[in-house]
Amino acid sequence: MDKQTTESESGGTLVEGVMATIRQRIAARSLTPGARLPSIRAFAKSMQVSKSTVVEAYERLAAEGAIRSRPGSGFYAAGSLAPLSLAEIGPRLDRAVDPLWISRQSLEAGDDMLKPGCGWLPASWMPQTGLRRALRTVARADDIALADYGTPLGLPPLRQLLARRMAGHGIEVSPEQIMLTESGTQAIDLLCRFLIEPGDTVLVDDPCYFNFHALLRAHRAKVVSVPYTPSGPDIELFAQALAEHRPRLYITNSAIHNPTGAILSPVTAHRLLKLADQSELTIVEDDIFADFEHAPAPRLAAFDGLNRVVHIGSFS
Known part of the structure; x- marks a missing residue:
């Protein structure tokens, strides 16, 4: 009997x-x-191998549910992907990451793509009901001034409301200390x-919100990352970065750090502020x-x- 069609040398x-080859391609995400x-x-x-060998392999894989046959069209990989084993991933390749490209991708990607770290909430x-009601109320107002220029700091009643809200977080601020922007990103x-x-140096957390890198690159700043721990930035490494790089800014999230x-x-906060003051x-x-x-x-x-700290909030 012809060994070519019946038995492999192994x-x-x-x-x-043939079946093992197809399974491997499915597991490796090639299929x-x-x-x-x-x-x-x-x-x-x-x-x-012979065509009959492939036919039998495909039919057996279809019977297992690994692939599916579409009459007149061929065979297609079926089911969910096999679990990815980290042990099968190749060696780490250190390469530069383009933060501007990441920002563009996050905006252009479809709804079916995960966007970890963006911080965007589902619609x-x-x-939405409350927002529609508020917009209708504004549209019906007699003294509406949507087409007029606003004040440099923003709508005074809204700044007064924000001052009261910030007091609830222990931040004593007057409306005159608040400036309204279109987003938190614009504020930064x-x-x-x-x-x-x-050329100035700016400290960020490692990891941090990816858009910080994009913004700082646009301003041609030198970015230095400090490892972030469960209680805040690593204070020893933070102090080293201050001594070595003499940064002008440090951008961070203190509550619900992203990502x-x-x-x-509180302990890390006090140590951090002492270093910043020095x-x-x-x-x-x-x-x-x-x-x-x-x-x-x-x-x-x-x-x-609010001596050395600029606080940014957002509704966007």
Whole structure:
């Protein structure tokens, strides 16, 4: 009997060898669910086996549920992906990451793509009924001034409301100390324009919100990362970074840190502020997730009294 069509040199049958090859490609993500398998003729040629061997292998895989047959169309990978084993991943390749590309991808990607670290909430979580009601109320107002220019700091009644809300977080601030922007990102951008020059060093957490890197790159700042722990930045390494790089800014999240979810501890906060005071460092506290806390976390702005800390909140 022809060995080419019945038995491989390793002891298993050629049919089993073809099946193993397909399973490996599915496990390695070379064949994803719904992907079309090579034609019987093409696969037989590439594997150097007979077409009948491939036919039998495909039929047996279809019986197992690993692939599916579509009459007149061919065979397709079926089911969910096999669990990815980290042991099968190749060696780590250190390479530069383009933060601007990541930002563009997060905006252009479809709804079916996960966007870890973006911090965007599902539309179903939004109080859409309340927002519609508020917009209708504004539209019906007699003294509506949507087409007029606003004041430089923003709508006074809204700043008064924000001052009262911030007092609930222990941050004593007057409406005159609050500036309204279109987003938290714009607020950080304005601070970078005002406080740093190209070539200045800015500290960020490692890991941190990816858009911080994109913003700082746009301002041609030198970015230095400090490892973030469950209680805040690693204070010893933070002090080393201050001494070595003399940064102008430190951008961080104190409550519900993005992307780790960690919360700054009071001890770390006090040590951090002491270091900032000694080195004349300005801290930008990005606090956009405050409304999702189960219990209030320490705020650098509350401990500092807004001397070296700029506090940013957001509804966007």
